[in-house]
Amino acid sequence: MPDGLDGQHLVGGAQRLGGALGEAPAGAAVPSVTGRHRQPGLVLTDHHFDVPLDHDAPSGEHIRLYAREVVASARQHDELPWLLYLQGGPGFPAGRPVGRENWLDRALEDYRVLLLDQRGTGRSTPATRQTLPLRGTPARQADYLAHFRADSIVRDCEHIRRQLTDGRPWTVLGQSFGGFCAVTYLSYAPEGLAEVLITGGLPGLDADADTIYRAAYPRMERKTLAHYDRYPGDEAAARRIAAYLAQHEEVLADGTLLTVEAFQQLGILLGTGDGSHRLHYLLEDAFVDTTAGPRLSDAFGEEVAAILSRAHCPLYALLHEAIYAQDGQPTHWSAERVRAEYPQFDQQHADGGRFLFTGETVHPWMLRTHPALRPLRRTAELLAERKGWTPLYDPERLARNTVPVAAAVYHDDLYVDTEHSLRTARAIRGLRTWVTDEYEHDGVRASGRVVLDRLLRLVRDDA
Numbered sequence: 001m002p003d004g005l006d007g008q009h010l011v012g013g014a015q016r017l018g019g020a021l022g023e024a025p026a027g028a029a030v031p032s033v034t035g036r037h038r039q040p041g042l043v044l045t046d047h048h049f050d051v052p053l054d055h056d057a058p059s060g061e062h063i064r065l066y067a068r069e070v071v072a073s074a075r076q077h078d079e080l081p082w083l084l085y086l087q088g089g090p091g092f093p094a095g096r097p098v099g100r101e102n103w104l105d106r107a108l109e110d111y112r113v114l115l116l117d118q119r120g121t122g123r124s125t126p127a128t129r130q131t132l133p134l135r136g137t138p139a140r141q142a143d144y145l146a147h148f149r150a151d152s153i154v155r156d157c158e159h160i161r162r163q164l165t166d167g168r169p170w171t172v173l174g175q176s177f178g179g180f181c182a183v184t185y186l187s188y189a190p191e192g193l194a195e196v197l198i199t200g201g202l203p204g205l206d207a208d209a210d211t212i213y214r215a216a217y218p219r220m221e222r223k224t225l226a227h228y229d230r231y232p233g234d235e236a237a238a239r240r241i242a243a244y245l246a247q248h249e250e251v252l253a254d255g256t257l258l259t260v261e262a263f264q265q266l267g268i269l270l271g272t273g274d275g276s277h278r279l280h281y282l283l284e285d286a287f288v289d290t291t292a293g294p295r296l297s298d299a300f301g302e303e304v305a306a307i308l309s310r311a312h313c314p315l316y317a318l319l320h321e322a323i324y325a326q327d328g329q330p331t332h333w334s335a336e337r338v339r340a341e342y343p344q345f346d347q348q349h350a351d352g353g354r355f356l357f358t359g360e361t362v363h364p365w366m367l368r369t370h371p372a373l374r375p376l377r378r379t380a381e382l383l384a385e386r387k388g389w390t391p392l393y394d395p396e397r398l399a400r401n402t403v404p405v406a407a408a409v410y411h412d413d414l415y416v417d418t419e420h421s422l423r424t425a426r427a428i429r430g431l432r433t434w435v436t437d438e439y440e441h442d443g444v445r446a447s448g449r450v451v452l453d454r455l456l457r458l459v460r461d462d463a
Contacts, residue, residue, distance in 0.1 A: 032163060041100050042108075043076045045069040049163065051119075053147055055155040065156060066123035067116040070097055072108040081194065082165055083111035084157060086118070088176030088201070090148075090323055091315030093122025103173075103448025110456075111171065114164070118181075119156060120148045120315050128314050129375040138378035145383060148319060150177075150184040150392050157181075158189050169194040173452070175444050176201045176415065179407070180323060180392075186428065187394035190403050197455040198407035199444040204420035205393045205427060209324040209334035213361065215417040216335075217342045220359045223270040223414055228354075230276055237283040238263075238355045241296070242347055244287075250296060252305040255371035258296075260347055262308060262369050267357025269307065271414030272442040279357075311372040318373075318380050320362045325389035333384050335361035360415050401429040406458035408444075408451055411437035432458045 035046035047069060053061045071080065085107075087094045094115035097104055107113050120127035127145060135141045161170055171194050174182035179201015185193060204211065228235045242260045244250075250258040266282070269275035282304070288297040310317050321331035339345055339361070344353050364384075367377040405428060409421045418435075425433045434454055436443075443451050456462075 038073065039097070039099055041073055042097065043071050043073050044097070045071075047114075047160075047164075049156075049160050051156050051159045053144070055152065055159075063119060063125040065117065065119060065125070065160070067114050067160065068094065068097075070104065070108065070113040070115060072100075075108075075112075080112040081110070081168075082114060082161075082170040083107050084114045084116060084161075084170055084172045086116065086153070086157075086172060086174040086178030086181050087121075088178055089118070089121070089313065089316055090177050090319045091121055091313040091317075093117040093124070101448075102446075103444050103452040106449040106452045106456075107173070114160075114170075116157070116160070118153050120145070121313070127318075128311075129372050132314075132376060132379065138376075138382055141376070141379040142382035142386065145315070145318060145379070146322075146386065148315065149322060149389075150181040151188070151390070153181050154185045154189055157185065158192050161192050171195045171197065173197045173199070174201050175199045176441065177323065179203070183398070183424070183428070184392050186401055186403060186405065187392070187397055190397070190401065193403045195404040195459045196406075197452065197459065198405070199451060199455070200408065200410050200413055200416055200441045202407050202409060202416070202421035202424045203324075203393070204417065205395055205398070205424050206326075207324065207417075207420055208327060208329075209321045209331045210338055212324050212417070212420075213335050213338040214341070215420065216359065216361070217339065217345065219412065219414055219417070220267055220270075221342075221344065221356055222412070223359070224267060224357045225354065227270055227276045227279065227357075231280045234280055234283050235355055237286065238357070241283070241286050242355060244294075244296065246347075250301070252301045253298070254305045254309060254311070256305050256308055257369040258301070258304060258308075259365070259369055261358075261363070261365060263304075264345070264347070264356070264358045265361070266304065266307060267359045268414075270357065271359060271440055273440045273446045275440070308370070309372065310366075310370050314372050314376060317362050317366060317370070318376060318383055320360075322383060322386070322389065323392075325386075326391045326393070328388055328390075330385050330387055333362075333364050336363045339363075395427060398428045401431070403430075404459040405431040406455040407431060407433050408439075408455060409433050409435045410439055410441055410443060411435060413441050415441050434458060 032047045034048050037044055047067045049065045050062045051065055052058045053063050094117055117124040132141045135144050169192050172182050179198035180203045182196050182198050245260045245263055252258055269279045286296055286300045287294045321334050325331050345356050367373050367380055425431050
C-alpha cells in the first residue's frame with residue numbers, strides 16, 4: 001500500500017459535496033480550466049471535472065474532481081502527449097510541484113503532465129471527519145465510500161481523458177497504489193492507454209487482505225532487524241520508549257494517544273530510502289529530563305504526530321484493506337487478525353524477544369488513538385464488515401494485453417510484496433520489469449529522473 005508516506009508534506013483543500021450539499025447537476029456544462037499560474041520553467045493550469053459518484057448511475061449524484069496540468073514553459077503551446085500521474089495511498093492527493101523536481105523534470109521533456117487528486121483527496125471532494133458527517137449516518141457514509149476504490153478512479157480518469165485529449169490515449173505513471181489503479185486500468189479500459197509505467201505498485205491479482213498481511217509481517221520483522229544491524233543501539237532506545245508508554249498515558253499535541261502499538265507503527269519509515277536514518281535520529285532524542293523525571297520530549301512527540309497523523313488522509317485508514325477486497329467477502333480487520341499469528345509483534349507477550357516495529361497496517365484501535373478517525377469509527381467498522389466487493393482486475397484480459405507496460409519492482413519492498421509483484425508481471429502480457437535493490441519504495445521520489453527514464457526506455461524498447 002501501498003504507500004503510507006507518499007502523501008508527506010502534501011497540502012489538501014476543501015471542496016463542496018454533492019446533491020443538496022452543492023454539486024453541479026448531472027450533465028451541467030462546467031468549464032474545465034479554472035486558473036493558471038507560473039513557476040520558474042513551468043506553466044500550471046487548474047482543472048475541475050464533474051463526474052458521477054457512481055459511474056453506473058450517471059444521472060445521479062455528481063462529485064467534483066481537481067487536477068493540475070503541468071507543462072514546461074518553453075513547450076506550453078506545443079502539441080504534446082499527456083501523462084497522467086496516479087499517486088500512492090489510498091487517500092493521498094497528488095504532489096504539489098515546486099519547480100521541475102525529480103521525475104517531473106524528466107516527464108516534462110516529453111509530456112504534458114496531469115496530477116490528479118483522486119476522488120476523496122486533496123481538492124477532489126475530500127472525504128474527512130469534517131465532510132463525511134454531511135453524508136448522514138455511518139451507513140450512508142460507508143455506502144458513499146464504497147465508490148472510492150480503484151475501479152471508480154479509473155472511470156474518473158476515462159471521463160477526464162475524453163475531455164482533455166480529444167479521445168486520444170495517454171500515458172499513465174502509477175506509484176504504489178497508483179500502480180494498482182494502473183493495473184485496473186489495463187484490465188477494464190486499455191483502449192485509453194498509450195503506455196503504462198508502474199513504480200512499486202504491481203498488486204497481487206488474486207491476493208486477498210489476509211494473504212497480503214501474511215506476507216507483510218515477516219517483511220516488517222526483517223526490516224526491523226536490518227535497522228538494528230545498522231544502528232545497534234536503537235533496540236534499547238525503542239524498548240525504553242515502549243516501557244515508558246506502557247506505564248504512562250501519552251497524548252500528543254494533536255490529540256493522538258501514543259500507545260505501544262501506535263509507537264510500533266513508526267516502522268512505516270523503514271520502507272523509504274532514508275527512513276532508517278530518520279527513525280534513528282527520532283529515537284536518539286526521545287527523552288528529556290524534567291523535574292518529574294525523564295519524559296518524552298515535545299520535539300519527539302511533534303515529529304511522531306506528523307508521521308502517524310491521518311488528518312490529511314483518513315481514506316488511507318478507512319479504505320486500506322478494501323483495496324485488496326475482490327471476492328465479495330469482508331476484510332474484517334485483516335491486519336489485526338493476522339497479527340495474532342505473529343506473536344513476536346505483541347510486546348506484552350514477546351517473552352524476551354526482539355522489539356519489532358510494524359509498518360503499513362490498519363487496526364481497530366486506531367479509531368480510538370487517532371483524533372482524525374474517532375468520529376468515523378462506526379463508518380470504518382461498517383467498511384470492514386462490508387460484503388459484495390467486486391473484482392478489480394481481469395486476469396484473462398491482462399493475459400491478452402497489447403499496451404506497452406514497464407514496472408520497477410523494488411527488492412524486498414516493505415509495502416508491496418515482491419513475489420506477488422513478480423507473479424503479476426508474468427501474468428500481464430508484454431510487461432517488462434526492472435527489479436532493483438538500489439531504491440526503496442519511494443524510488444520515484446528519491447531518484448525519480450533515473451527511475452522514470454529507465455521505465456521509458458523499457459516501454460520504448462531502448463533498454
